[in-house]
Amino acid sequence: MAASRPGQAALRDNAAMRSTPQKSRPRASSDTDGLPRGEQAYRHVRNAIRRGEFKPGDRLREAELAELMGLSRTPVREALARLEAEGLVVHDATRGTLVAELDYSMVTELYFMREVLEGTAARLSAQHASEVEISILEDLCRQYEASVNDQARLDTSNRQFHDTLYRCSHNRYLVNMLRVLHDALSLLGSTTLANPERAAQTLREHEAIVAAIRERNPDAAEQALREHIRAAQKVRMKKLFTGE
Numbered sequence: 144m145a146a147s148r149p150g151q152a153a154l155r156d157n158a159a160m161r162s163t164p165q166k167s168r169p170r171a172s173s174d175t176d177g178l179p180r181g182e183q184a185y186r187h188v189r190n191a192i193r194r195g196e197f198k199p200g201d202r203l204r205e206a207e208l209a210e211l212m213g214l215s216r217t218p219v220r221e222a223l224a225r226l227e228a229e230g231l232v233v234h235d236a237t238r239g240t241l242v243a244e245l246d247y248s249m250v251t252e253l254y255f256m257r258e259v260l261e262g263t264a265a266r267l268s269a270q271h272a273s274e275v276e277i278s279i280l281e282d283l284c285r286q287y288e289a290s291v292n293d294q295a296r297l298d299t300s301n302r303q304f305h306d307t308l309y310r311c312s313h314n315r316y317l318v319n320m321l322r323v324l325h326d327a328l329s330l331l332g333s334t335t336l337a338n339p340e341r342a343a344q345t346l347r348e349h350e351a352i353v354a355a356i357r358e359r360n361p362d363a364a365e366q367a368l369r370e371h372i373r374a375a376q377k378v379r380m381k382k383l384f385t386g387e
Contacts, residue, residue: 180214184222187212192231192242193329199244203232230327245330247383253327254376258369260321261305265352265368267312269361276311280353283307288346297336304349311356335378344374 178186188208191197203223205216212219223240226232233243245253272280283304290296305325309318336342348371355363 180218181221184214184218185225188222197242199242199330201242203240229323243330256324258372262365262369264309264312265364266361267314268308269356269359269364271313272311272356277357284349298334335375338378341378
């Protein structure tokens, strides 16, 4: 009998759950070719979680993942242990290894850390970003503005803006911490930009952040970034409470 596909809702213990369409099956990638097998497995599962192909609550079976990736179970086991340490997966004594599900307190804690870390990134960017880097941030604001009627492009533009801002901090340790944080935030699913009002307000907030960086004002840059995260958190928490 053929093995079930990892990442489908059929992998959950609730037999009444819907099946995930074929197009949502986690995709194999050549991007990890040449890497150690444990790293290949780690990146494959992490990226599938980021893309929403493995959803919160989905069960992750070592044997099925190993078959999907063409690896033995040992590197898959190592990858799952690493992802558990990062909070992306959890081990349940009854159900096995699952993609983590975030509760209200966890979401609050994540946004608190996001405000602290991204605020620091904005502060450091105001101090260390080159003129070319600042110009790129300004270009990304224009790219975001041109994407407002295309949700996929909007999400991509938003992610590029934040990723670039992190790199402008010129602090590799901070960038790594933010990567782990955003991996955890991917468990929340769709971004707050699905809300049209939030999407428009985000552009104004991005512009305020870049303006403060351009002025080489660390205090203003950090404050603008913190306000940006608080606004996003408010929309997120409202969605969690009301489903809107």
